[in-house]
Amino acid sequence: MDRIRPYERNPAYWQYKGKPVLLLGGSVEDNLFQIPGLAEHLDLLKSVGGNYVRCTMSSRDEGNVWPFERNSDGKYDLNNPGGEFWRRFENFLKLTSQREIIVQIEVWATFDFYRDCWDANPFNPANNVNYTAGESKLPEKVSTHPTKCENPFFWSVPAEHNNEVVLKYQRAFVDKLLSISLAYGNVLYCMDNETSVTPEWGWYWSGYIKAAADKAGVEVHTTEMWDKWDLSHSQHDNTFDHPDIYSFVDVSQNNHNQGQVHWDNAQKQLKRVRDSGRLRPVNCVKTYGADTGRFGNDRDAQERFWRNIFGGISSCRFHRPNSGLGLSAKAQANIKSMRMITDEMDVFSCRPACNLLAPELRSKNEAYCMADPPRVYAIFFTDGGNVVLDVSATKGKALRIRWLDIASAKWHDAVTASPEEANIDVGSGGHLPDCYRFYKSGKLQLARPDGRMWAVLVRPVE
Secondary structure (H helix, E strand, O other): OOOOEEOOOOOOOEEEOOEEEOEEEEOOOOEHHHOOOHHHHHHHHHHOOOOEEEEEOOOOOOOOOOOEEEOOOOOEEEEEEOHHHHHHHHHHHHHHHHOOOEEEEEEEOHHHHOHHHHHHOOOOOOOEOOOOHHHHOOOOOOOOOHHHOOOHHHHOOOOOOOOHHHHHHHHHHHHHHHHHHOOOOOEEEEEEOOEOOOHHHHHHHHHHHHHHHHHHOOOOOEEOOEOOOOOOOHHHHHHHOOOOOOOOEEOHHHHHOOHHHHHHHHHHHHHHHHHOOOOOOEEEEEEOOOOOOOOOOHHHHHHHHHHHHHOOOOEEEEOOOOOOOOOOHHHHHHHHHHHHHHOOOOHHHOEEOHHHEOOOOOOOOOEEEEEEOOOEEEEEEOOOEEEEEEOHHHOOOOEEEEEEEOOOOEEOOOEEEOOOEEOOOOOOOOOOOOOEEEEEOOEEEEEEOOOOOEEEEEEEOO
16 A cells, blocks of 8 residues: 555546655656755755656766676676666665655666667677677667667567577666665656567566566556657557556657647547546656757646646656756746645546536637536636636535636635626736636636736635
8 A cells, every 4th residue: 555556546546655646746857866966856846746756777878877887898797787876776766765756767768778878888799798799689889769779679578589698688687676676665667768669578578577576565557658749659559558568658758749739639548548448547757848948848848737737647747958847946836836736626536627618718728627526626727818617516606716826836815706796807908816707607707817827726615
């Protein structure tokens, strides 16, 4: 019961230490265990309500160490685990566990095995004393992008090349990882980062990890992360259609999309999971978007973060700079604001509910709703807006309306709307702290005349 696992009452979400948890995060790096000042960074995340980080088992950044020791001749020995690498990793799991922060590990850091990174990688036959290029059938140079799939390192598994020369050391790496990680209940396991290789690779490692966990008497949860941005691509079928292999789904690549398309694509796949008969958590460990990057701007990142959670996704983390907001001031404000509003409702009983927003008034990407009628309704406005919310399920009760300024992470004072009562006229377009035009015949009109991101919480007055 102390380990991370799907929530018993609603397996679309997670539970940890017996309680449901919504996973929110952001961090300065992907391979967070390799950074200096780790404890302070985790404390900052925790202080704004964050509880979720990513951990690629990567060594490609400046100042990183590799997972094997070097001999005096400068070559690595794959039979000799790197003391500093694994010390850093264990310290990271200890620090996150102490803070009840959930870690999503990516076992194979795809980009470490291509181009310049492969030149330095200990698994490269040019860099170790354990096998030659001829013995291992591995190249000493891989000049192409991982999407070209030109490193046979990822075809070693029995169902493909059955390359026991390489597989022996791959298993030893995973065994070492698990000898540390299985002792911690705050860990989720993703097989790869943005992979395009054979599905047999990930299926093999998922089974291998689960078998090791079974032997240790613990429960673990696994997934795969595919490269394609389109979640309807056949790559993703290898996760969606195999709940027996992968007990959760990661849809981070959808975060390359923008606006209404971003929402619609995710909703299609979330429905697919719901209709499958095997409800599972759907995670987003990477939310792209930053003015400094290539995958959308700061505004896109923040909108994606809110659409993900309001859309029923079980976790969301801002991607590292320069492609994401990391744990910047904007990321902190959004994490804090999301925690503020979701702490005021039972988010684990809510569903995406844009159908409750009158379609004739709502424009594309204007506002998104999640709700558990008649108990609670929440709406996210991307840039101000004006919508009509169907609250007929409340059967004419007075409603408490409370607006949250996302950028400042501050609540405005609540107002009460009585049924059949016209209220504040915002037609002039002036800034009003709490705005609604009418509550009549089960319809509540909510408006923000200013062009900022807002969230509003609506619930009956008991």
